[in-house]
Amino acid sequence: MFLRLVYESFRRQSRRKLLAGVAITLGVAVATAMIAVATDIGDKINRELRSYGANLVVTPQEDTLDVEIGGINLKPPSDGAFLNEADLPRIRGTFWHHNIVGFSPMLPVVVKVDGSRSPARNTSVAATEDVTLVGTYFNKQLAFGKEEFTTGVRITHPWWKVDANCKGAATPLGSSAQPSGQNCGWPDDNSQEVLLGERLAAKLGKHSGDAVNVNGRPLTVAGILSTGAAEDDQIVAPLALAQQILGKPGAVRRVYVSAMTKPQDALAVRDPKTMSPEIYDRWYCSPYVQSIAYQLQEAIPHSHAEQIRQVAQNEGTVLSRIKGLMLLVTLAALFASALAVSAAMATAIFERRVEVGLMKALGAGNFTVAAIFFAEALLLALIGGVAGFTAGSLLAHQIGRSIFSSQISIQPVLFPIILTIAVLVTFAGSAAAIRRAVKFDPVFALRGEA
Amino acid sequence: MSTAPGTLRTPQQVADRRAGSPHTSMFWRMLLRAAALRRGRAASALLAMVVAAAVATAMMNLYVDVQAKLRTEFRNYGANVVVVAKNGKSLPADAVSTIEAALGPKTMAVPFSYAVARTSDGQSVVVVGTDFARAHQLDHWWNVSRWPSGPGEALIGVRAAAVVSSKREPFDLTFQGKTIHLAPAGLLQTGAGEDSRIYLDQSEFQNWTGLTPTTIEVAANGSSDEIQQAMKSLAAALPAADVRPVRQIVEGEANVLNKTRATLYASATLVVLTSALCVLATLIGWVLDRRRDFAIMKALGATERLVNGFFAAEAAALGVAGAILGFFVGIGVAAWIGRANFHAPVVPRFSVFPYVLAGSVAVALISAIVPIGLLRRVQPAIILRGE
Numbered sequence: 001m002f003l004r005l006v007y008e009s010f011r012r013q014s015r016r017k018l019l020a021g022v023a024i025t026l027g028v029a030v031a032t033a034m035i036a037v038a039t040d041i042g043d044k045i046n047r048e049l050r051s052y053g054a055n056l057v058v059t060p061q062e063d064t065l066d067v068e069i070g071g072i073n074l075k076p077p078s079d080g081a082f083l084n085e086a087d088l089p090r091i092r093g094t095f096w097h098h099n100i101v102g103f104s105p106m107l108p109v110v111v112k113v114d115g116s117r118s119p120a121r122n123t124s125v126a127a128t129e130d131v132t133l134v135g136t137y138f139n140k141q142l143a144f145g146k147e148e149f150t151t152g153v154r155i156t157h158p159w160w161k162v163d164a165n166c167k168g169a170a171t172p173l174g175s176s177a178q179p180s181g182q183n184c185g186w187p188d189d190n191s192q193e194v195l196l197g198e199r200l201a202a203k204l205g206k207h208s209g210d211a212v213n214v215n216g217r218p219l220t221v222a223g224i225l226s227t228g229a230a231e232d233d234q235i236v237a238p239l240a241l242a243q244q245i246l247g248k249p250g251a252v253r254r255v256y257v258s259a260m261t262k263p264q265d266a267l268a269v270r271d272p273k274t275m276s277p278e279i280y281d282r283w284y285c286s287p288y289v290q291s292i293a294y295q296l297q298e299a300i301p302h303s304h305a306e307q308i309r310q311v312a313q314n315e316g317t318v319l320s321r322i323k324g325l326m327l328l329v330t331l332a333a334l335f336a337s338a339l340a341v342s343a344a345m346a347t348a349i350f351e352r353r354v355e356v357g358l359m360k361a362l363g364a365g366n367f368t369v370a371a372i373f374f375a376e377a378l379l380l381a382l383i384g385g386v387a388g389f390t391a392g393s394l395l396a397h398q399i400g401r402s403i404f405s406s407q408i409s410i411q412p413v414l415f416p417i418i419l420t421i422a423v424l425v426t427f428a429g430s431a432a433a434i435r436r437a438v439k440f441d442p443v444f445a446l447r448g449e450a
Numbered sequence: 451m452s453t454a455p456g457t458l459r460t461p462q463q464v465a466d467r468r469a470g471s472p473h474t475s476m477f478w479r480m481l482l483r484a485a486a487l488r489r490g491r492a493a494s495a496l497l498a499m500v501v502a503a504a505v506a507t508a509m510m511n512l513y514v515d516v517q518a519k520l521r522t523e524f525r526n527y528g529a530n531v532v533v534v535a536k537n538g539k540s541l542p543a544d545a546v547s548t549i550e551a552a553l554g555p556k557t558m559a560v561p562f563s564y565a566v567a568r569t570s571d572g573q574s575v576v577v578v579g580t581d582f583a584r585a586h587q588l589d590h591w592w593n594v595s596r597w598p599s600g601p602g603e604a605l606i607g608v609r610a611a612a613v614v615s616s617k618r619e620p621f622d623l624t625f626q627g628k629t630i631h632l633a634p635a636g637l638l639q640t641g642a643g644e645d646s647r648i649y650l651d652q653s654e655f656q657n658w659t660g661l662t663p664t665t666i667e668v669a670a671n672g673s674s675d676e677i678q679q680a681m682k683s684l685a686a687a688l689p690a691a692d693v694r695p696v697r698q699i700v701e702g703e704a705n706v707l708n709k710t711r712a713t714l715y716a717s718a719t720l721v722v723l724t725s726a727l728c729v730l731a732t733l734i735g736w737v738l739d740r741r742r743d744f745a746i747m748k749a750l751g752a753t754e755r756l757v758n759g760f761f762a763a764e765a766a767a768l769g770v771a772g773a774i775l776g777f778f779v780g781i782g783v784a785a786w787i788g789r790a791n792f793h794a795p796v797v798p799r800f801s802v803f804p805y806v807l808a809g810s811v812a813v814a815l816i817s818a819i820v821p822i823g824l825l826r827r828v829q830p831a832i833i834l835r836g837e
Contacts, residue, residue, distance in 0.1 A: 023727065023731055026724065026727055027724060027727075030720045030721070030723075030724045033720065034720065034721075037713065037716075037717065041713065044709070045706065045709065045710065048705055048706045048709050049702070049706060051701065051702045051705045051706070052527070052698060052699070052702035053698055053702070056641075057641055057642070063609070065573065065574075065575060065609055065610060065613050065646045066576075066609075066643060066646040067566060067574045067575065067576055067646070068576065068643060068646075069564045069566065069576060157698075158701070159697040159698050159701040159702070161697075226697070227697060227698075228694055228695055228696055228697030228698065228700075229696065229697070229698065306641040306645075307641050308640070308641040308642050309591040309592070309593060309639070309640045309641050309642075310527065310528055310589075310591045310640065310641075310642060311527075312591075312641070313590070313591040314523075314524075314526045314527050314590075314591060317523060317526065318520070318523050318524065318706065321519075321520065321523055321791060321792060322706075322710050324790070324791040325512075325516060325710075325714070325787070325791050326713065326714075326717070328787045328790065328791060329509070329512070329714065329717045329718070329721065330717070332505055332508065332509070332721055332783075333717060333720060333721045333724065335501075335505075336501070336502075336505050336721050336724040336725040336728065337724045339498065339501055339725070339728045340724050340725070340727045340728035340731060343494075343498055343728050343731045343732040343735075344728075344731040346494070346732075346735070347731055347732065347734070347735030350735065350739065351735070351738070351739075395720075399713070399716050402712075403709055403712040403713055403716065404709060
C-alpha cells in the first residue's frame with residue numbers, strides 16, 4: 001500500500017512533481033557548478049598568474065656580479081661562470097615537474113652591430129655599436145628520458161610580442177602544434193634568425209626581413225620584439241647562435257623557471273637544514289617556491305636557484321584573495337539554491353493538505369503520513385540530484401571552456417556529497433511543511449477551510 | 451495558516467474590532483488584511499523576496515567593487531609604468547612631483563639614478579640613487595634586513611655584498627676619481643637584478659656623482675583605460691622622457707583580472723537566477739493558495755481589472771518591501787565579505803538599488819501574473835466548490 005501510494009502520487013500528479021523536480025534539479029545544478037568552479041579556481045588562477053612570467057631564476061653558484069644598466073651589460077663577456085645547457089632537461093626530472101610550466105635559458109653576449117642608420121638620420125655615420133644579444137629558447141623541443149616537451153620564452157614570457165609582416169607561405173617556423181598565425185615572426189630555434197628589440201630596430205632603421213650584421217655575421221631579422229623592458233634595446237637570438245658568437249658551446253648564464261606554487265606559510269620559509277626528517281619530507285613534497293628552488297639546485301649541478309620575489313611573493317596573496325572570494329560566493333550560491341529547493345518543496349506539500357486530511361480520516365497515523373511525504377521527497381531529491389549533477393557538470397565544463405579555455409575537472413567524490421546535500425536540503429525544506437500538514441485537523445482540511 | 455480553528459472570533463467580536471479601525475478604501479483594506487491575516491504565508495513570501503534581493507545586491511556590489519579591490523592587490527607587483535629620460539637628456543628635477551601632480555594622490559613614483567663605480571680592489575659595481583621611503587612603499591617584495599636611516603648608509607644587494615663588504619664592514623667606492631665612504635645598513639634580496647647593486651640615498655648619490663635620476667618607476671592606479679590616459683598625460687607633462695608601460699605587469703594583471711571578473715560574473719548570474727527561482731516558486735504557491743479569495747472576489751462582482759490590479763499591487767508591494775529590506779541586508783553581506791577576504795570593507799553602492807528594485811518588482815509581478823492567468827479560465831463556482 002505504502003509503495004502504491006507513492007507510485008500513484010508520482011503517476012497522477014506528474015505536473016506538480018515535475019515543478020518540484022525542476023526546482024531541485026536547478027538548485028543542485030547551480031550548487032554542483034559553483035563547487036566545481038570554486039575547487040578548481042585556485043589551479044586555474046595559478047596558471048593565469050604564470051602570465052606574470054618566471055618566478056624562479058637559476059644562476060651558476062660561483063657567479064660574478066652583474067654590471068648592467070638599462071639592459072646594457074657592461075660585464076666582460078667571458079667573465080663569470082656558466083651553467084651547462086645539457087643539464088637543463090633535468091628540470092623535468094624534479095619532484096614537482098608537473099608544476100613547472102616552462103623554463104628559458106638566457107645567455108647575454110655583447111656584440112657589435114653595424115650602425116647602418118636610416119637615411120633620415122645622419123647618413124655619414126656607419127660606426128659599429130655595442131649591443132647586447134641574448135640567446136634563448138623560443139619554443140624548443142627537448143627530451144628528458146622518453147618524455148618530449150617544448151619550452152622557451154613563448155611560455156615563460158607571454159607578454160613578449162613579435163611584429164612581422166609575414167604573408168602566407170612565409171611562416172614555416174616553429175612547431176606544428178601551434179597555428180601558423182601565432183608563429184609569425186618567431187625565429188626557429190635552430191636557425192640563424194634573430195628578433196630585434198623595437199627601440200633598437202628604430203635606432204638602426206631595420207624592419208623584419210632585413211639583414212643585420214652582428215660581429216661580421218649576416219643574420220636575418222625575423223621580427224621586431226616588443227617587451228616593454230630591457231629587451232627592447234637588445235637582440236634576441238636562438239641560444240645556439242649566441243653560444244657560437246661567444247665561442248662557448250653549451251654555455252648558459254641563467255635559467256628562468258616558471259612554476260605553479262602553493263602560497264607560502266610558516267613551514268615554507270624554514271631552513272631545510274634545521275628540519276626533522278618528517279617535516280623535511282612534508283616541506284620537500286609541498287610545491288612551495290622555496291622547495292622547488294631547492295629541487296632545481298639538486299637537479300642542476302653547481303647552480304643556485306632563487307625565487308624572483310616580485311613575482312613569487314605576490315602571487316600567493318592574489319591567489320588566496322581570489323580563492324576566498326569564490327568560496328564566499330559559492331556559499332551564497334549554496335544558500336540560495338537550498339532556499340529555492342525548500343521553497344518549492346514547501347509549496348508542493350502545502351497544496352496537498354486535502355490529501356492528508358483524507359488519509360487521516362481513513363485512519364492513517366501521523367507517522368505514516370510523514371513517511372509517505374518523506375519517501376516522495378527522497379525520490380524527488382535523488383532524481384533531481386542526479387539530473388542536477390549532470391547539468392551542473394556540463395555548466396562547469398562550459399564555464400571552464402569559455403573563461404579559462406581549459407577543462408574544469410569534476411571530482412567523482414563530489415557526486416555522493418552533492419546527492420547527500422540534495423537529500424538533506426529537500427528533507428529540511430519539506431520538514432516544516434510536512435509537520436504542518438500532519439498537524440491539520442482532517443475535518444477542516446476536508447471542508448477546505450485550512 | 452494563521453486562521454487556525456482556535457483563533458476564530460465570533461462575528462460580534464470581529465464587528466467590534468472593525469468599527470474601531472479607520473475607514474480606508476476597500477482596496478487598501480484588502481491588501482493590509484490579506485497580509486495581516488495570513489501572516490505565516492506572507493512572511494515566508496517576503497522572506498524569499500528579501501533573501502533574493504539581498505543576494506542580488508551583495509553580488510552586484512561585489513562584482514563592481516572586487517575589481518577595485520583586486521587592482522589594489524595587483525599594485526603590490528610594483529610599477530606598471532616607467533618614465534625614462536630620452537637619450538642624452540635628463541629628467542627635470544621636479545619630475546617626481548610633476549608625475550604625482552598629474553596622476554593624483556594615490557600614485558606612487560620612485561626615482562632611480564644609475565652609475566658604475568669601482569670598489570677599492572678595482573671591481574665594477576652598479577650604484578643606484580633612490581628615495582628609500584618611496585622605494586619601500588612601492589617595492590613590497592624587497593626583502594630588506596634594515597633600511598638605511600642615516601647619512602653614509604647604503605643598502606647592499608646580497609650578491610654585491612659578497613664583493614664589497616662580505617663582513618658588513620664600511621667600504622669605499624670610486625666614481626670618476628671621487629671616492630665615497632659608505633657603511634652597509636642592511637642587505638637587499640629580490641632574486642633579480644637588484645641583488646647585484648648598491649643603493650644610496652638620492653641626494654648623497656647626486657653629491658658624489660653629479661648624476662640626476664634617469665628612470666622613474668610609477669605605480670598608477672586604475673583600469674587599463676585609466677592607465678592609458680595617465681600615460682598620455684605623463685607624456686605631455688614630461689616631453690624630455692619616454693613613458694612606457696611595464697608590459698609584464700600590465701598584461702599579467704589584465705589577464706588575471708579578466709578571468710576573475712568573468713568567473714565572478716558567471717557565478718553572480720547563477721546565484722541571482724537561483725534566488726529569482728526561489729521567489730518565483732514561493733510566490734506562485736502563495737497566489738495559487740489564495741484561489742478562494744480570488745473566486746470570492748469575482749463571485750461578489752469584482753471586475754477582471756480590479757482583481758488583477760489587486761493581485762498585482764500585492765505582488766508589487768511585496769517586491770518593493772523585499773527589495774528595500776534585502777538591499778540593506780545585501781550591503782551588510784557584501785561589507786562582511788569585503789572585510790573577511792580583502793580586509794577592507796566593500797563600499798556600499800546605492801547605484802545598484804534601482805536595478806535590485808526593478809528586478810524584485812518584475813519577478814514578483816511575473817509570479818503573480820502566471821497563476822492569475824491560470825485561474826482566470828476557471829469558473830469561480832468550481833474553485834469555491836473546492837475542486
